[in-house]
Amino acid sequence: MLIPFPTLKSEFKRILLALAFDHDKADQIAQIFAENSRDGVHTHGLNRFPTFVQYVKDGYVIPDAGPVKEGGFGSLEHWNGNLGPGMLNARICMDRAIVLAGENGIGCVAIKNTNHWMRGGTYGWHAADAGMIGICFTNTIANMPPWGGIDPRLGNNPLIIAVPRKGGHVVLDMAISQYSIGKLNFYKSKGEQLPLPGGYDAEGTLSTDPAAILESGRVLPVGFWKGSGLSLVLDLLATVLSQGRSTAAITHSGPESGVSQVFIAIRPTGSQTESLIEEIIAYSKSSRPGKEGGTIFYPGENTLRTREKSLKEGVWVDEKVWEKVLTL
DSSP states (O other): OEEOHHHHHHHHHHHHHHTTOOHHHHHHHHHHHHHHHHTTOGGGTGGGHHHHHHHHHTTSSOTTOOOEEEEEETTEEEEEOTTOOHHHHHHHHHHHHHHHHHHHSEEEEEEEEEOOOSOTHHHHHHHHHTTOEEEEEEOOSEEEOOTTOSSOOEEOOOEEEEEOOTTSOEEEEEOSBSSOHHHHHHHHHHTOOOSSOOEEOTTSOEEOOHHHHHHHTEEOBTTTHHHHHHHHHHHHHHHHHHTOOOHHHHHHHSSSOSEEEEEEEEOOOOTTHHHHHHHHHHHHHTSOOSSTTOOOOOTTHHHHHHHHHHHHHOEEOOHHHHHHHHTO
């Protein structure tokens, strides 16, 4: 079913106000959740909202907490999220990285003791809107086995890289597994198979069955061993730069809370920057499509199309999840 964007946001805000968030925080959080669904990232929009509410009720997300700077040098700063709402902590950290980049050409803010940021691409788009290249990543609870292993020991640590562009920002927002855990649950709830193998079943066979993959806990890293290695180094960087908790420590503590994140902003320079970006995109799009009538998209292009459609026709929501949210 389709819901007008303002209706979606206002329902989120109603619930957040009842959870002791002040009006400003409730408005910002509601906006982010609604924008995630608007842009087609339902797994971290409406579908994730009930989980966020439960985390607040359980005390893992503290409504009136906020991030504070604890140290740093030059263009690098260390912050503590104090278990505040992850999406607000992330926005503040990216804003600070943007300020540092404006002053020094590059800024990096590493934060510990924060919470799930929902869609990581939110902060890439935010940096690009400010005219900055944005890079950010986070660690998570262990939900992916290392290459050659069976037991989950790596986080599905998202990586975001955004490049500002007048004709539409280029924003790569990727999980380190072939399909994010949220996407696997999305396909499972719809009773659909994955378009491509996304992990292994209990017998160790590559599978397109999201239920079998979730049951085995063996999601497939992108690029096989390469994705496994990328996940490991992202955890290393997030933990070392923030001096926070690693995937191992987060997992041992129970629920996914108190994670570590990094936000980097870089100020583009050079008179040829725009033409260079267009050259790269145009060359990529010049490839012959693999299917008749197919189109080559750059990262973020489909997001803009979905956003425009959602604002015009309404935001698609899962009716069951929407009914559940209405009762919260």
